[in-house]
Amino acid sequence: xxxxxxxxxxxxxxxxxxxxxxxxxxxxxxxxxxxxxxxxxxxxxxxxxxxxxxxxxxxxxxxxxxxxxxxxxxxxxxxxxxxxxxxxxxxxxxxxxxxxxxxxxxxxxxxxxxxxxxxxxxxxxxxxxxxxxxxxxxxxxxxxxxxxxxxxxxxxxxxxxxxxxxxxxxxxxxxxxxxxxxxxxxxxxxxxxxxxxxxxxxxxxxxxxxxxxxxxxxxxxxxxxxxxxxxxxxxxxxxxxxx
Amino acid sequence: xxxxxxxxxxxxxxxxxxxxxxxxxxxxxxxxxxxxxxxxxxxxxxxxxxxxxxxxxxxxxxxxxxxxxxxxxxxxxxxxxxxxxxxxxxxxxxxxxxxxxxxxxxxxxxxxxxxxxxxxxxxxxxxxxxxxxxxxxxxxxxxxxxxxxxxxxxxxxxxxxxxxxxxxxxxxxxxxxxxxxxxxxxxxxxxxxxxxxxxxxxxxxxxxxxxxxxxxxxxxxxxxxxxxxxxxxxxxxxxxxxxxxxxxxxxxxxxxxxxxxxxxxxxxxxxxxxxxxxxxxxxxxxxxxxxxxxxxxxxxxxxxxxxxxxxxxxxxxxxxxxxxxxxxxxxxxxxxxxxxxxxxxxxxxxxxxxxxxxxxxxxxxxxxxxxxxxxxxxxxxxxxxxxxxxxxxxxxxxxxxxxxxxxxxxxxxxxxxxxxxxxxxxxxxxxxxxxxxxxxxxxxxxxxxxxxxxxxxxxxxxxxxxxxxxxxxxxxxxxxxxxxxxxxxxxxxxxxxxxxxxxxxxxxxxxxxx
Ligand SMILES: Nc1ncnc2c1ncn2[C@@H]1O[C@H](COP(=O)(O)OP(=O)(O)O)[C@@H](O)[C@H]1O
Ligand SMILES: [Mg+2]
Numbered sequence: 001x002x003x004x005x006x007x008x009x010x011x012x013x014x015x016x017x018x019x020x021x022x023x024x025x026x027x028x029x030x031x032x033x034x035x036x037x038x039x040x041x042x043x044x045x046x047x048x049x050x051x052x053x054x055x056x057x058x059x060x061x062x063x064x065x066x067x068x069x070x071x072x073x074x075x076x077x078x079x080x081x082x083x084x085x086x087x088x089x090x091x092x093x094x095x096x097x098x099x100x101x102x103x104x105x106x107x108x109x110x111x112x113x114x115x116x117x118x119x120x121x122x123x124x125x126x127x128x129x130x131x132x133x134x135x136x137x138x139x140x141x142x143x144x145x146x147x148x149x150x151x152x153x154x155x156x157x158x159x160x161x162x163x164x165x166x167x168x169x170x171x172x173x174x175x176x177x178x179x180x181x182x183x184x185x186x187x188x189x190x191x192x193x194x195x196x197x198x199x200x201x202x203x204x205x206x207x208x209x210x211x212x213x214x215x216x217x218x219x220x221x222x223x224x225x226x227x228x229x230x231x232x233x234x235x236x237x238x239x240x241x242x243x
Numbered sequence: 244x245x246x247x248x249x250x251x252x253x254x255x256x257x258x259x260x261x262x263x264x265x266x267x268x269x270x271x272x273x274x275x276x277x278x279x280x281x282x283x284x285x286x287x288x289x290x291x292x293x294x295x296x297x298x299x300x301x302x303x304x305x306x307x308x309x310x311x312x313x314x315x316x317x318x319x320x321x322x323x324x325x326x327x328x329x330x331x332x333x334x335x336x337x338x339x340x341x342x343x344x345x346x347x348x349x350x351x352x353x354x355x356x357x358x359x360x361x362x363x364x365x366x367x368x369x370x371x372x373x374x375x376x377x378x379x380x381x382x383x384x385x386x387x388x389x390x391x392x393x394x395x396x397x398x399x400x401x402x403x404x405x406x407x408x409x410x411x412x413x414x415x416x417x418x419x420x421x422x423x424x425x426x427x428x429x430x431x432x433x434x435x436x437x438x439x440x441x442x443x444x445x446x447x448x449x450x451x452x453x454x455x456x457x458x459x460x461x462x463x464x465x466x467x468x469x470x471x472x473x474x475x476x477x478x479x480x481x482x483x484x485x486x487x488x489x490x491x492x493x494x495x496x497x498x499x500x501x502x503x504x505x506x507x508x509x510x511x512x513x514x515x516x517x518x519x520x521x522x523x524x525x526x527x528x529x530x531x532x533x534x535x536x537x538x539x540x541x542x543x544x545x546x547x548x549x550x551x552x553x554x555x556x557x558x559x560x561x562x563x564x565x566x567x568x569x570x571x572x573x574x575x576x577x578x579x580x581x582x583x584x585x586x587x588x589x590x591x592x593x594x595x596x597x598x599x600x601x602x603x604x605x606x607x608x609x610x611x612x613x614x615x616x617x618x619x620x621x622x623x624x625x626x627x628x629x630x631x632x633x634x635x636x637x638x639x640x641x642x643x644x645x646x647x648x649x650x651x652x653x654x655x656x657x658x659x660x661x662x663x664x665x666x667x668x669x670x671x672x673x674x675x676x677x678x679x680x681x682x683x684x685x686x687x688x689x690x691x692x693x694x695x696x697x698x699x700x701x702x703x704x705x706x707x708x709x710x711x712x713x714x715x716x717x718x719x720x721x722x723x724x725x726x727x728x729x730x731x732x733x734x735x736x737x738x739x740x741x742x743x744x745x746x747x748x749x750x751x752x753x754x755x756x757x
Binding site for chain 1: 649650652653654655656657658659660663667668671672745746747748749751752755
C-alpha cells in the first residue's frame with residue numbers, strides 16, 4: 001500500500017538528515033518509526049506528505065507516485081496528525097474536522113453526516129462537543145478530534161507525528177486501546193512516529209528503528225526482542241521500554 | 244495607489260471652488276476683517292466659503308498663491324518683510340507701493356488699499372509694574388534686562404524685523420533662557436499672571452486695554468508699518484468685479500481705536516466675530532439691520548447649545564476626514580503588512596521609512612504637504628493617512644508573524660494552499676493584534692485631525708484654535724470635548740467589534756492565559 005524507496009534529505013547541502021530510507025507497509029498495517037531525537041523521523045514523515053521535498057528517492061501510495069501530482073492534491077489524499085493535534089483555536093470542533101471538506105466544496109449534508117459519524121467513532125457525541133472550541137477540550141479529546149479531522153476525507157494512508165506524545169500515561173494508554181480497535185475496523189495504512197518503545201510494541205505491526213538518518217532494523221516486536229540486529233538495537237530496546 | 248489618492252483629493256477640492264473662498268489667519272482681528280468682507284459679499288448675493296483658521300502667514304499666503312483660497316487680509320509689513328524678505332523702508336505709503344508692485348510681478352497678486360489702522364508690533368508691559376514705572380520708551384531699557392522675561396509670538400522670533408533686529412537696534416539684552424516663544428493668544432494671560440514681564444503685542448490688540456497693559460514708545464521707529472489690506476489674485480479680481488467693489492467699501496474704513504474696540508469685544512467679551520463685524524458695518528451704514536449685543540456666554544452648555552448647528556458640521560467634517568484617512572490606510576496596510584511577512588528583506592527596508600514618517604511632528608508634516616497639495620482636505624487627509632500607516636502595517640505584520648507555526652504547518656499538512664492558510668488561519672488568528680493596531684491608529688487620527696484646522700481642513704480643531712487665539716475657553720471646549728468624546732467612542736466601538744469579529748475560541752484562550 002505504501003512504499004518508500006531510498007529516501008534522502010540533505011538540508012542546506014551539508015546536513016544529512018535522512019540517508020537512504022526504504023520500507024513498505026501493506027493495507028491495514030501500522031508502522032511505527034522510532035529512534036532518538038534528531039534521527040530523522042519527522043523529516044521522513046514530512047517527505048512522505050511532501051511538506052519537505054526529498055533530495056532523492058521514491059514514494060508510492062498504491063500505484064500513485066508522489067511526484068505525479070502537485071503537493072496540495074497529494075496531501076489531501078493523506079491524513080496528517082501532529083503532536084498536540086494542531087487544532088485551529090479559532091474554529092469549533094466540527095469546523096476543525098470539516099475544514100478541508102468545506103474548502104473542497106463537499107456537499108453540506110455529506111459534511112454534517114460525516115462529522116456526526118466521525119464524532120461517534122472517536123466517542124465524542126456530536127451534541128455535546130460539536131460547538132466547543134479546542135481550548136475547552138482536554139488533551140486527549142483534542143487528540144481524538146485531530147484523528148477525526150485526518151479521517152474526514154477517508155484517506156487510505158495516515159501519517160501521525162508523536163500523536164500521543166503530549167498526553168499523560170493513563171490517557172495515552174486508553175487512547176492506544178481505542179486507536180487499535182478503531183483501525184481493526186477502518187484498515188487504514190498508518191505510519192506513527194514515536195520515541196516510546198512500549199507504544200511502538202503495542203501499536204506497530206512493523207517497527208522501524210532509525211539512527212542518525214538510517215534504518216537500523218525493521219521488524220515485529222518479536223524480531224526486536226528475540227533477534228536484535230546489533231548491540232545498539234539491543235541497548236535501545238532495553239533503555240526505552242518498560243518506563 | 245498614492246497617485247490615485249491624490250487625484251481623488253484634488254477632485255474634492257475642485258468641486259469646492261465655485262463660491263468665493265475667503266481666508267483669514269487665526270487671530271481675531273484677521274477673522275473680523277475677513278468676516279466684514281464675507282458679510283458684505285453675502286449681502287450682495289454672492290456665495291462665500293469661510294476658511295478662518297489658517298494658522299500663520301505661511302499657510303494663508305501659500306493657500307492664496309496655490310488657489311486654496313481667493314482672498315484674505317494681510318499686513319503691508321508682513322508682505323514686505325516675511326514674504327519679500329526685504330527691509331529698510333519704514334514709510335507706510337512707500338511700503339504699500341513696494342508690496343503692491345512686487346506681488347503683482349512675482350505672484351500676480353494684487354493688494355487693495357489699506358483698511359485704515361496700523362497694527363504693528365509693540366513692546367508692552369504691565370501698567371502697574373513698579374520696577375518699570377519710570378520707563379516710557381524702548382531706548383531706556385538698553386542694557387537693563389538681564390533677569391526680565393520676554394514672551395513673544397513664534398513668528399516674531401523668526402522674522403528679520405522681529406526679535407533680533409529689535410535687540411540690536413535698541414541694545415536689548417534679554418538672556419536666552421528668559422525668552423519664551425508662545426502662542427500669541429496665551430501671551431497676554433502670561434504677562435497678566437506675571438509669568439513674563441514683557442510681551443511683544445500688537446498695537447491694536449484689545450487686551451492692551453482689557454489687561455491693563457501699556458505700550459513702550461518705539462522711539463527709534465524700529466517697527467515697520469503693518470497696514471492691513473486684502474490680497475487676491477489680479478485675474479480673479481478681474482473676473483469678479485463684485486469682489487473688487489466690495490473690498491473698496493472697506494478701504495480706509497477702520498480706525499485704530501475702532502479696531503481695538505472690536506478686538507476687545509471678541510477677545511474679552513467673547514462676542515462672535517461675525518456679530519462684531521456686522522454691528523460695525525451697520526454703524527457705518529454699509530449693512531441694514533439690528534445691532535446685536537449678544538450677552539456674554541457664561542455656561543459651556545448654553546454656549547454649545549447655541550452653536551449646535553456649527554458643532555454638527557464640525558463633527559461631520561472631523562469624522563469624514565478621519566475615516567477617509569483610516570479607510571485608505573487600511574486598504575493599503577493590510578496587504579502591505581501581509582506582503583512584508585513574506586518578504587523579510589523588504590520589511591527591513593520599509594519599516595524604518597514608516598517609522599520615520601511617524602516621528603515627523605504633525606505640524607511640520609502638514610507644512611511640508613502644503614506646497615504639494617495646497618490647503619484643505621487633501622493634505623490633511625494625506626498626513627493623517629501617513630500617521631495611521633505605522634500602527635496598521637506594524638500590527639498586521641507582527642500579528643501574522645506571531646501566529647504559531649504549528650498551526651500553519653498542520654494546515655498545510657492536511658492540504659490547505661498558501662492562500663487558504665492566509666485567509667482561514669493566519670488572518671483570523673492575527674485579528675486581535677490587527678484590531679489593536681486599528682484602535683491605536685483611529686485614536687491617533689481623531690486626535691491629530693484637530694490640527695487639520697490650521698491648514699483649512701476644518702473639523703473640531705477649528706474652534707480650538709480660534710478659542711486659543713481669542714482666549715475663549717468656551718470655544719476651546721467646543722472643539723476639545725467632542726474630539727475627546729469621538730476618540731473614546733471610536734475606541735470603545737472597535738473594542739466592541741473585537742468581540743464580534745474575533746472567534747470565541749481565541750477570546751477564551753486569551754482569558755485563560757490572563
Ligand atoms: N529545515 C531544516 N533545516 C536544517 N536542518 C533540519 C531541518 N529540519 C530538520 N533538520 C535537522 O535534521 C535532523 C533530523 O530532524 P528531525 O527529522 O526533526 O528529527 P526527529 O527524529 O527528532 O523528528 C536534525 O538534526 C535536525 O536538526
Ligand atoms: Mg520529530
